[in-house]
Amino acid sequence: MDISFDLTIAWALLLAFAVYVYVALDGFDLGIGILYPFFPEKRDRDLLMNSVAPVWDGNETWLVLGGGGLFAAFPLAYAIIMPAVYPLIIAMLLALIFRGVAFEFRFRAEHRWAQKLWDGAFIGGSVLAAFVQGVILGALLQGIEVDGRAYGGGWWDWLTPFTQVCGLAVVCGYALLGACWLNIKVEGAIQARVRRLARIAALLTVGFIVAVSLWTPFLDPAYFERWLGWPDILKVAAVPIVVAVLILALGRALLREGRDWLPLGLALALFLLCFIGLGVSMWPYVIPPSVTIWDAASPFKSQLFMFVGAVVLVPIILAYTGYAYWVFRGKLDPEQGYH
């Protein structure tokens, strides 16, 4: 019993890790779609897309692992959350279809109008997918009504001002990641534009982080207690302090030339801190305010069977994914796209 107790926590951490890796990786390639409107030239757009063409598939696979892992380790949570945010999930899936096929179709389109069409699909799909992911996050954080072993709320419960702000926050956040990624991959005049966009996206992202952070404690008294109650505040205060330090560092990195990888590293660290903050709010619930990770956990034998594989396979996956990134490292040559 003791082991199964630990295994549930281990699975919660592993899933959190998968979701974070997803946000970190697909975040920047969705972000490139969000930034597309600021690069109207075909040549620039080709370059932007080529910067992620060899890796976007792998990035999106982490989303499948997140969904699949939730299904496997916490089937009850999967069975409640998916119907609760039904229209959002459908919208996200359709958005991902549009932007995913755009990678291939854009280079296959012969006519200018068709190419514009797929550019539009890439932009619309990326923005919508990012926005919807934020709304889903907000909907989860504000709480989901549960009845027995099923979703018990209405069809529009997820539509609140808070969730919309979360949606916008994720759009800005992904745009920031996208700009920081491009800062590594491109050079010259286009890099200067990328850096300007990164600064704007960073300002907006920080604004949204502050807004969501101030709003969250008032969603639920339990959150208030956790963040502002005495003596818990002494433990959790580290999160906002580190966030503040990271924001300052990110600002500095974006204002100075050189060390092109630094803004992305700092932005990812900022995301990680936000993610930890989310964990602080939600723990130990997988569906606040009523379903804990233990309520939703699949049986010990299911979790163990998968855990053995995950422990062996995840490091291998990280290794060859890292290798794939390494193969395509460095600045892109605008004259020689992969496509």
Added chain:
Amino acid sequence: MDTFLGLDALMLARIQFGFTIAFHFIFPAFTIGLASYLAVLNGIYLWTKDSRYLDLFSYWVKIFAITFAMGVVSGIVMSYQFGTNWSVFSDRAGPIIGPLMAYEVLTAFFLEAGFLGIMLFGRDRVGPALHMTACLMVAAGTAISATWILSVNSWMHTPVGFAMGDNGQFLPQDWWAIVFNPSFPYRLAHTLIAAYLATAFIVGGVGAWHLLRRRADAHGVRKMYSMAMWMALLVAPLQIVAGHEQGLNTLEYQPPKIMAMEGHFESHENGIPLVLLGLPNQEEGRVDYKIEIPRVGGLILGQGWNGSMAGLDTVPDALEPPVAVVFWSFRVMVGLGLLMLAVGLWSGWARWRGTLYTDRWLHRASVLMAPAGLVAIIAGWITTEVGRQPFTVYGEMMTADSASPIAASAVGASLMAFIVIYFAVFGAGILYILRLMWYPPHRREPDAKSEPGPIRTAGSTPAQQVEESTSQPAE
């Protein structure tokens, strides 16, 4: 009752699942076969240094990239649809289904996605050995993916190795028994062979098309056609054996499905006929206007000349599958299978006679049969999935008890969205693929460096057009 266009939420959810998975499976079925074909082409090229194989690789890898992308995005839909539309099923069967699907992600999806970039764009960057490894990894990934998901699907047909929990969940007891459940090996063999056969017919159809049009690089085209027809000749008979074996397995574990496939409403003693055609009439419990051969059905089903078999009259009406759908989809699959066998044999005969590249009727037949494998695959899946109704987990959990508590209007609206967007987006993708197939593979410029550059350059489409239009007068 809450309905949308006269259909209730359950029926809409079933249509949505059937539609999205049928559309989805076309792509992986093709990529399973194509990934292996590409690995073989690349391997032969590295071994022989014959540039025709490299040209064929470059030709098909573009089609592969588009197909793979469509498979990925339509596949993400599947992994979330269990939760959105079948939440009760997900909650109850999740402890068994979930880990198997998680293994699919961990062992297959990452492998494919991780090495795809190197396979498509990395030949220059990593060198031939690692590039070949990437091709093999992608090919292996597609097969591993099929293995896990077919294990899941087979477990739903022949569930074993579990106990029923107090909360209604299927609790795993014996993972080995679950993964290698009784119908899994048969289904895996039948499905993988189907993917190879379907790919052989697509490649063969494209080759035949260019042979008929006598275009450009006839050498590479001949190679393509010859390889595809070898595959058809060897694999079509194998597939008929594999399908037969799966049928016998189904007879053992899901007899009502066989009764529906074969149109046996009434029980037979002393000889089972083979119903060739007819109109199943489920309400009256008979096949109208049926054409049958006495006793042959018993021979096929392994029951012998005087065999006996229970019919759907022994199955409660509420547990009968919809007979007409199963009956007809099965006939479409078998009919196409026999036609593919015929084309395979014909090509063997033509090869022996030395007319493989000149027999224009064979080429016309090959072009016509290009989609036959994919159509047969969809028909076969309809047979097996509709045939196991009214259950999701056979004998254990009814379809009617599996769906999410979602209003018909919501499911109906999402179904409409899926239908419109799938046809628009994947329709465009299929058109792009057909356009690539329209042109033959062309020879590299003689001056090009022996190791090719990136297979796709941003401006290559117009250049390719020019090259193709100049190559036309050479016909």
